[in-house]
Amino acid sequence: xVSRYPEYLDPAKWRRNLALQIEGLDFRVWPDVGxxxxxxxxxxxxxxxxxxxxxxxxRCICKLGAGMDALFEDxxxxxxxxxxxxxxxxxxxxxxxxxxxYVLSRHRHLEIYRRQQLERTWHPIPTRVTSEVIISLLGMGxxxxxxxxxxxxxxxxxxxxxxxxxxxxxxxxLFGEGTLTDVIGDADYVICALPLTPETRxxxxxxxxxxxxxxxxxxxxxxxxxxNEVDLQTALESRQLAGATLDVFSTEPLPKNHPLWAHPKVxxxxxxxxFWLDGGIxxxxxxxxxxxxxxxPQNVVDKSLGY
Ligand SMILES: NC(=O)c1ccc[n+]([C@@H]2O[C@H](COP(=O)([O-])OP(=O)(O)OC[C@H]3O[C@@H](n4cnc5c(N)ncnc54)[C@H](OP(=O)(O)O)[C@@H]3O)[C@@H](O)[C@H]2O)c1
Numbered sequence: 001x002v003s004r005y006p007e008y009l010d011p012a013k014w015r016r017n018l019a020l021q022i023e024g025l026d027f028r029v030w031p032d033v034g035x036x037x038x039x040x041x042x043x044x045x046x047x048x049x050x051x052x053x054x055x056x057x058x059r060c061i062c063k064l065g066a067g068m069d070a071l072f073e074d075x076x077x078x079x080x081x082x083x084x085x086x087x088x089x090x091x092x093x094x095x096x097x098x099x100x101x102y103v104l105s106r107h108r109h110l111e112i113y114r115r116q117q118l119e120r121t122w123h124p125i126p127t128r129v130t131s132e133v134i135i136s137l138l139g140m141g142x143x144x145x146x147x148x149x150x151x152x153x154x155x156x157x158x159x160x161x162x163x164x165x166x167x168x169x170x171x172x173x174l175f176g177e178g179t180l181t182d183v184i185g186d187a188d189y190v191i192c193a194l195p196l197t198p199e200t201r202x203x204x205x206x207x208x209x210x211x212x213x214x215x216x217x218x219x220x221x222x223x224x225x226x227x228n229e230v231d232l233q234t235a236l237e238s239r240q241l242a243g244a245t246l247d248v249f250s251t252e253p254l255p256k257n258h259p260l261w262a263h264p265k266v267x268x269x270x271x272x273x274x275f276w277l278d279g280g281i282x283x284x285x286x287x288x289x290x291x292x293x294x295x296x297p298q299n300v301v302d303k304s305l306g307y
Contacts, residue, residue: 001014001027001028001029001030001042001043001044001064002030002042002043002044002045002046002047002048002051003029003030003043003044003045003046003064004045004046005045008045008065008275008277009045009064009277009278010278011027011029013278014027014043014278014281014284015027015029017278017281018281018284018285018288021281021282021285022285022288022289025288026038030048030051031048033051033055036054036055036056037055037056037057038057039055039057039058040057040058040059040060040288040291040292041058041059041060041061041062041284041287041288041291042055042058042060042061042062043062043064043284044061044062044063044064044071045063045064045065045070045277046070046071046073047070047071047073047074047076047077049074049076050076052074052076052077052078052081053076053077053078058078058081059081059082059291059297060081060082060083060084060287060291060297061081061082061083061084062083062084062086062280062284062287062297063083063084063085063086063301064086064277064280065091065274065277066085066091066092066095066142066143066195066274067195067196067222067223067307068083068085068195068301068306068307069195069196069197069223069225069306069307071083072197072303072306079303082296082297082300082301083300083301083303084287084297084298084299084300084301085299085300085301086279086280086283086284086299087283087299088279088280088283089142090274090276090279091142091274091276091277091279092141092142092143092146092274093146094273094274094275094276095143095147095193095221095273095274096143096146096147096150098221098247098269098272098273098274099143099147099191099193099219099221099273100147100150100151102219102245102267103135103151103189103191103217103219106189106217106243107127107128107130107133108127109125109127112125129155130154130155130156130157131155131156131157132157133156133157133188133189134156134157134158134159134186134187134188134189135148135151135156135157135158135159135187135188135189135191136158136159136160136161136183136184136187136189136190136191137158137159137160137161137191137193138161138180138183138184138190138191138192138193138194138203138222139161139162139192139193139194139195139222140160140161140162140166140168140173141162141193141195141307143193143221144160144162144191144193145160145166145168147191147193148160148168148171149168149171152168152169152170152171157172158170158171158172159171159172159173159174159183159187160172160173160174160183161173161174161175161179161180161183162175163175163176163199177199180203180208180211181211184208184211184212184213184216185211185212185213186213187212187213187216188213188215188216188217189216189217189218189219190212190216190217190218190219191218191219191220191221192204192218192219192220192221192222192226192227193221193222194222194223194226195222195223195306195307196222196223196225196226196307197305197306197307198306199306200222200226201225201226202225202226202227202228203226204218204220204226204227204228204231204232205228205231206228206231206234206235208231209231209232209234209235209240209241210235210240212235212240212241214239214240215239215241215242216241216242217241217242217243217244217245218232218241218243218244218245219244219245219246220244220245220246220247220248221247221248221273222248223248224248224249224250224251224252225250226248227246227250229249229250229260232244232260233259233260233263236263236265236266241265242265243265243266243267244265244266244267245266245267245269246260246266246267246268246269247269247270247271247272247273248271248273249271252270252271253270254268254270
């Protein structure tokens, strides 16, 4: 196992639970990988430079967590070794919980009422009917499509944006670069749930924020690399945006002196939209058994797409 996030992944737990399913398992934790030629399968949440290339008998890399970007950053990623993405639905469900939580909190003015309570003041604020509130989801994959369905069921007007065409009942689905402005132009909430690829890096920039409806709210659960943080601050200060909820940042942990920390219109969480990666243990055991049986892995990522 190769991990740089001890808060999210407990190697001892993985070793214990995998050993219950795989007799004689030899489970090693990077950087103590032992003899490089022994390694058949790597479970990784990132790519230590040059490591994968050095594993001569490596048959598969299994990405722990949703985003593939942390692996594709490695210029030495071996071409012929398949990369598997776990199918555990819990990761997406948790991120959807996060998105719904922050949209509904703002929609129902929770932060304002909390302040009112502390001040012992009583000022009811009208709640807009959901059908008049537009929510746009960028990325209609495991996270975006699920969030879109939930918002649609709550009665919101929902738009979704993806690379290829989608059909989801009650959701206006658009796809391709040319439609981005139509997706974000009239939305009250714009939620980035895209993977970080060469096409999507820096997508939320000055032009993007200027194309959003004045007073809209921006939520990023994708990756920090999607957002030009200086352009975001400019959009917040010019009142183009009412505010932003950010779970991911260009540098993590967010440096102590970063201006976003103190921004009154920004809510920051420390990359916790999903905090559950242990759900993949059974799937990994199955994958390992397939490899031992000489079968090809399932759920292999298309490296040319980068996600
Ligand atoms: N904050 C957290 O804790 C957390 C947790 C999990 C995931 N994430 C982030 O969320 C991302 C999305 O996760 P997911 O599981 O929903 O991914 P996914 O199932 O792979 O879906 C990705 C979606 O993005 C769309 N897309 C990709 N490139 C695009 C482009 N150039 N233009 C328009 N749409 C594009 C895809 O379009 P198609 O459907 O047409 O392919 C797909 O709908 C992950 O990659 C990761 O970075 C963050």
